[in-house]
Amino acid sequence: MVALLDPLEAPVHPIEALRRVAFLLERTRAGTYRVEAFRNAVKTLKTLDAGELAERAEEGTLQEIPGIGKSTSGVIAQALAGDLPTYLAALEAKAGGPLVEGGEALYAALKGDCHLHSDWSDGGSPIDEMVLTGLELGHEWLVLTDHSPQLRVASGLSAERLTQQIGIVEAIDRSLGGAFRLLKGIEVDILDDGGLDQSDAMLARLDLVTASVHSKLRMNAGPMTKRMVTAVSNPRVNVLGHCTGRLVEGSRGTRPQSDFDARAVFEACAEHGTAVEINSRPERRDPPDDLLLLALEIGCLFAIDSDAHAPGQLDMKAYGCERAERLGVPAERIVTTWDADRLLTWANP
Template sequence: MTNKELAQIFATIADLLEIKGEVIYKILAYRRAAETFREYTRPVRDVWREGKLREIAGVGPAIAEKVDELLRTGQLAFFERLKQEVPLSLADLLTVPDLGPKRVAQIWKSLGVTTLQELELAARTGKLRNLAGLGEKSEAKILAGIEARRHATGRMPLGQAWPVAQDILKYLRGIPGVKVAEVAGSLRRMRATIGDLDFLAGADDARPVMAAFVTHPQVARVIAQGPTKTSVELDLGLQADLRVLAPERFGTLLQYFTGSKDHNVRVRELALERGLSLNEHAFVRKDGREIICATEAEVYRNVGLAYIPPELREDRGEIQAAQAGRLPRLVELRDLQSDLHAHTTWSDGQVGVREMALAARARGLRCLAITDHSQSLGVTGGLTVERLRQQRREIDAVQAELGTGFSLLQGAEVEIRADGHLDYNDDVLEDLDIVVASLHTSLRQDRARITERLLNAIRNRHVDIIGHPTGRLLPDRDGADLDMEAILKAAAENGVALEINANPQRLDLDDVHTKRAVELGCYLALNTDAHHPDHFGLAHYGVGTARRGWATSEHVINAWPVERLLQWLDERGHRRPRAVRPAEIGAAPAPAEQKPAARAGKPTARTPAPAAASKAGKSAPAAKSRKPAARRPKTSRPKAANARTARRRR
């Protein structure tokens, strides 16, 4: 049984339990197990044979027992009993946009609908509109969702394809005779979804490389095998192609198969202007002589361009920027100093505050915001105001233990409710170190209404970040129907950061809206939305999306030195003193071409506003409409009443 098959079984169990109405912690346990097995690069069967299932992060005794039964017998008695209670085909109904488990259960119990075909018939014959909470519009949306599902692209989220691709790439690099190997295509460009995988290798003899490739444990079947190209189908369902050329030709090979097609058309046009043709093997002069390139930098140099990072190769202005010497220094993973969106067992996280803080510090971060869900999001165990106060005491205790080298913030991921109000009142929000406001429910409201919900949050003076702004879930759920231009402009005007959620099922903002946000001078927050220590490792997916959107470390607030970030939060009017003052944090220096502002969040002659805001001679968003005096005069803050507050005074 493959990892993919194990993941599918546990995900289906979670779906059926949710339809059944089981308690949330049981559902989450199975869903987390499915996610773990889906992303695990080693065959789980091998770990099971070694008797080390419990060493897999997130696998507890109950899950390990069920995996053992599945791998020993090929079936699971619990799953078989569950299928007797809840028809297995109901899980398919959850793949229809706008159909959640409660609605599926209602339709099943009221109309006896158990399959997609029966659902479509019920919608077309007007039976759904008679159910409580449903109407003609709901029927139309369900029919549209069924149609969209029918025309699904079959692309896979980047997060599912990436770990498998890296495992195969490591394997290729270990084959004798392989001097260089890379993965190309949309995965190298960090697209949110992947259609197939393109592997490239440089070797003098391709035959042993091809022979070894088809024996990789992830290969399910060989589609075609030739002297320089082999195609296989992998266990996870993707096709993977391997091409092998001589190492000295690797530059043109890698540039060609990285794409995109539109980008490559522009590069070939530049080559033709110089009397050259370009293919994956070489440049060819008119007299037939070749120019061979071992690196991509040589390829771009031969057409008069600086090296263009793979994430920018979409024909969105990168050629012109390279010609003008204006390619940005894109944000990198090593730039990230903080993570400003993380969950613990206080809501739906998997470990406690201390474990998350230690894991963040071990990753090299200098600051972590604990942002558990707010009270109305009941399925996540959201925090009441009283529980929020209790959590504050724990966070302060952990901060005291960690000392001055790491800053632990108490925030909240505050629900933007269906009526447009935030889930906590202003007095509660003001006492938090940081506020992330997010949409989770009523995502199918009409454009005007749901846009206004988000705008209300952006205009609230206590909101610092808008979390996963569109609410999309890859590959099954599109984002809300938002007026994104209005959202982005409001964020820029109010100095509110927009999140690039690094969870590969979200990557929200997407690259297109990130690029527009950069053009408008918005702040960005690149967060993992971690629910487990391992999730901090997802940050690189968000970095890829940020780079595709032309973002630099100046745009990303959690790439700033921690001192600057904390000063920025201070200026935004939160009144709760943090346990560690910024000066005590060992802040990393800013990149060489950028220096931290004298007062964080305010552009000066030394620190320009992000992106295009300066083009119109305007200040950064925060300075335009989020001046501290307009939010909460500093004289109105509580006077030092205890040692912790006194430490904040200079």
């Protein structure tokens, strides 16, 4: 069952204090520079032995360590002293509660996430940190879906890099002993003709495929409809990601939704068992309410996903749950409420 993290209490290890600060900053979309200060401090502390760290704190020389600044040194020193760092306590009080009112029952029913990124593409954290945070939040499974090769701006994975990542994901999954499943996936680009930006042989090695349009978003409605229908009809595709491509707020500005025949696309999704993603990122909120209701009427399955690019953003599914519950999407039609075995049976019939 996915749930809010309980606030940390003293005593707390400095690394855990820094991780929690970064998590809280990420879930509230704080600036990247602030988040990186705490994530980088975690990496630095993992290279130091406890004796050196305690000695530095006692001498007041923590900030002489590369990667440790004023804010991070304060958190470390207070944690080492056995206190709850004031920076962390203030952030917990401000940003530790629910992200949105509504959707709580559906949020609690979630078991996984079909769309998230690591630092292998354009995410900010390594795979193991995404997994650890997923475990802490109560997930039973996650699908790692880094980008495909065409999206060079996001360091999309070539077949060679994806092969390497598959090996790492399988090793992590084995190490977890079945208590949690890390599944092999991709967010594959939908090409102009509806083809997919990765070979069929590579896609066949994955547990789940989310397919999204990232290029030529202003394509005319006719070709765009054909492009999307072709993609969602492909037996390798399990989830249609952020279907309209719109942006409604945020640092990247706004972007209108793509033009396409939504009924034709959603009917193809329903026919082929492809889930329509309810993308939970506040800047996307995709699909918009009217299209989500249309997909519901047509009989589509759904995936409430975070599209997380950082561990704290896994919590953003709360926004998608609020929308889904408000619009009457039943939990049994949301694949992210299913256990891993049911998900895998559906994704690979």
